[in-house]
Amino acid sequence: MHTDAEATVQGVVDDELATNGPGTIVVFEGAFHGRSGVTSMLSSSPRYRELLATWGLEVVRLPSPDSQRCPHAVAGAGCGPGCREAVTRWGSELRGIGGRDFGRKVSAFVFESVQNVGGMVEPDHELLRAAVRHAREQGAVVIADEIFTGMHRVGPRWGFQRSGVTPDIVVTSKGLANGGAALSMVWSREPLGSPERYRPGSHSSTYVGIPSALAVVDTVLDRWERWTTxxxxxxxxxxxxxxxxxxxxxxxxxxxxxxxxxxxxxxxxxxxxxxxxxxxxxxxxxxxxxxxxxxxxxxxxxxxxxxxxxxxxxxxxxxxxxxxxxxxxxx
Ligand SMILES: Cc1ncc(COP(=O)(O)O)c(C=O)c1O
Missing domain, CATH: 3.90.1150.10 (Aspartate Aminotransferase, domain 1)
Incomplete structure (x- = not known):
């Protein structure tokens, strides 16, 4: 039985599911998000996509955010206004297929605050902010992949703090366990991570909640806390x-x-x-x-x-x- 508050949360979640996905995922050119079935499809490298291809997953690639290496960049001035506009165009063509009600849904915009595999690329801040704003307008969830950039690797605790964008979901790993254990973490704003959506047990697998891995993270987090400078x-x-x-x-x-x-x-x-x-x-x-x-x-x-x-x-x-x-x- 739901309380009123729970029913409201459930309503929001249902609305989000109905609006958002599953559907198209949007990334920047140069993206790399791992080698699992779905995440490898987000990679800009065909070598990764071929490994465990998840056929049928639609991925839209926005122009490269690398203002130092992109041929369209304005020398010394970062990404140009044309590219900033280009990252806010996607969506219309997806929704247009077969008319308004038949359009593909856009589930998520996924980004790295510094693309490691893509060549140590820090997305132009204006470009990233424009892409995030547009993602929200399209009903997409904004996911920050902080697996590499989290825990001060690129300066602040989270890489997205460099550009001032606010994600809905944050995924992180490496700096949490410092190589001492295989472990990752997902944080999400409510109601995305509410028990109504992720019921107890829905994240269960053989390698979840291993006490020794959690002990490693506990120790590493204690050290982070002591590193006040x-x-x-x-x-x-x-x-x-x-x-x-x-x-x-x-x-x-x-x-x-x-x-x-x-x-x-x-x-x-x-x-x-x-x-x-x-x-x-x-x-x-x-x-x-x-x-x-x-x-x-x-x-x-x-x-x-x-x-x-x-x-x-x-x-x-x-x-x-x-x-x-x-x-x-x-x-
Ligand atoms: C940005 C980023 N995302 C995700 C991953 C996770 O990759 P995997 O799932 O293959 O371990 C990595 C690993 O290097 C990474 O650098």
Whole structure:
């Protein structure tokens, strides 16, 4: 039996279900949201989509939010007004098929506040805000994928705080367990996560609620809580990486198009697709040590840098030295 309040919640949930989905999912070009059946379909890379394809899932890709690498961007001024308008056009063509009542529904707009696999792309803030606003107008749920960006990886506790957008659902994982356990978390505003929608047991599976994994998260969260200067420290790391990378990049303007730092991450944008070769040089240029960096098939001109958030000044100096050696190697 429902109380009045519960009946109201149920009504809202029913309305949302009726309005929203299941239906089309909207993402940015360059998106990567994991390798499961549904999430791999959101990836911009066909390599991931082919693995476990969920056929029939309709995905709309908005223009790339990467104002540094996109050919339509206005030099030095981020995404242009044309692209901002383009991200607020979708919807009409979906609803138009077969007339108003036969249109496809738009369930969700899913975004990363910094696209890692897409090449360390921070969406232009105006572009992201416009896309979120439009998603809401279309009745879509706004989902922030904070699996990579959550827990201060890109500065504030949540990456979406950088642009000031407010999601309806947040998914996070990596920084919660710090590699000590396989665990992720979903937060949602009410009534999306209410017991009427997710009845007790509906999230049950063999690998849910493992006491040792929960103990790891408990311990990690305690440490986060004790790190009271984290915002300031990560900003300092951002500045330390930016200044070193800028200095080294200036030695080879023919090879480096730009560098950028976002909290505890940075990217080096090269003038050509030689990031894979550079990655090898980062590891082998200094035979006994080397530096681990990442590159992806989606962005063969970008080197992704994600050091531990507690990296020190001396290690950053060494990093700059290795970067310079790798550039000299390519040159
Ligand atoms: C942005 C993002 N979303 C989701 C995932 C989760 O991927 P998977 O489900 O394959 O572990 C990852 C993992 O790297 C990620 O970086």
């Amino acid at each position: 984290v915002d300031k420290d990560v900003l300092r790391l951002e500045e330390a990486m930016r200044s070193r990378l800028t200095e080294v990049a200036a030695l080879h303007p023919d090879l480096v198009r730009g560098v950028d730092a976002m909290g505890g991450t940075a990217r080096i944008v090269l003038t050509g697709p030689y990031a894979g070769r550079m990655r090898h040089l980062f590891r082998s240029g200094h035979p006994d040590t080397g530096v681990l960096v990442a590159t992806t098939g989606m962005a063969p001109d970008v080197i992704n840098v994600h050091p531990p958030l507690v990296i020190g000044e001396r290690e950053l100096d060494f990093f700059a030295q290795v970067f310079e050696t790798a550039l000299n190697g390519i040159a």
